[in-house]
Amino acid sequence: MRRFALAGLVFAGLVVAVPVFAQTGGVTGKCTGQDGQPLAGYTVQVERTEVKWQSKVKTNKKGEYTYIGLAVGNYKFTLLDPNGKQMWNISKHVGLGDPTEVPFDMAKEQAIAKKENPEIAKQQEEEAKNQKQYTGLKASFDQGNALLAEKKYADAAALFEQALPLAKEKNIPVVLGRLADSYSGASKADTDSTLRDTHRQKALDYFAKAIEADPTNADLHNNLGSLYADMGKVPDAQAEFQKAADINPSKAGTYYYNMGVIFVNKGKMDEAAVALKKCTDMDPTNANAFYWYGMALLGKAETKPDGSIAPVPGTVEAFQSYLKLDPTGQWADSAKGSLEILQGKVQTEYKSTKKKKG
DSSP states (O other), X not given: OHHHHHXXXXXXXXXXXXXXXXXXXXXXXXXXXXXXXXXXXXXEEEEETTTTEEEEEEXXXXXXXXXXXXXXXXXXXXXXXXXXXXXXXXXXXXXXXXXXXXXXXXXXXXXXXXHHOHHHHHHHHHHHHHHHHHHHHXXXXXXXXXXXXXXXXXXXXXXXXXXXXXXXXXXXXXXXXXXXXXXXXXXXXXXXXXXXXXXXXXXXXXXXXXXXXXXXXXXXXXXXXXXXXXXXXXXXXXXXXXXXXXXXXXXXXHHHHHHHHHHXXXXXXXXXXXXXXXXXXXXXXXXXXXXXHHHHHHTTOEEOTTSOEEOOTTHHHHHHHHHHHOTTSTTHHHHHHHHHHHHSSOOGGGSOOOOOOO
């Protein structure tokens, strides 16, 4: 009696399972673009209209997709591009048995839409125009960046000039900033004073426009500060570097470092020392900042009547800090040489120890 009852339960379970499988269907189709080419890697979103249910399936290399095991009912199928943007949707009833055909032929669908609804045609034309404009913008912008990296400033500026009319909204200050950087770089490379002044003025104009469009961009103020420093306008440069630090405190150490190094190179040791001290206080692990801080302080040293050097307080410590942080760094020899001048010898802990032979 026990064995017979158990068998009956198993059989009853199998009988219940068969109708569930029989009540499903599926969907299949091919997705092609306006040029007739398969849309590989696109997504078809499957959404049931009677109840809240949604799923997705990707197209293969041939633009084909298949989704089986769908309950009988009404569905909306939406084609999404690789970025998730909706391209088209089709409503269809899914029945039992073989998968229901739901192809996405964009050339055909949009031709019908244009004929039936002029407004859709207008929107599609606008989207196509925007896409073409963006493609042109990106091409010019990328080429301009490559040329700027190669220090071909005039060529870079010409490409950014082409990109500017194509830029919209948040891209405008980005292109303006690149134009300013290009003309700023050109002004520093020019040997002709008239040409240099022309490029500087263009750089200043574009920096002003870029900052007006995006006043909270710290890097724009940093780069403008570098240009002012190159022009010898120390107060203006300091003001821009300080704005950059105030806008983006997380990178303030970097901006103070840039300010300090530029002023060292310009022989403005007082201004350099102030900026680099701020940098080392903010980031005590920045070895290079300690080196340049030492160089700034060294530039303020005085020569005693006996010919010895009288450094200002903190000079020796700055070079020592650099060597502790980066004993084999780019300026290690220079730092050791400076300590030799100031102390008469290099501290032994900074000397490399050689292994004894044998």
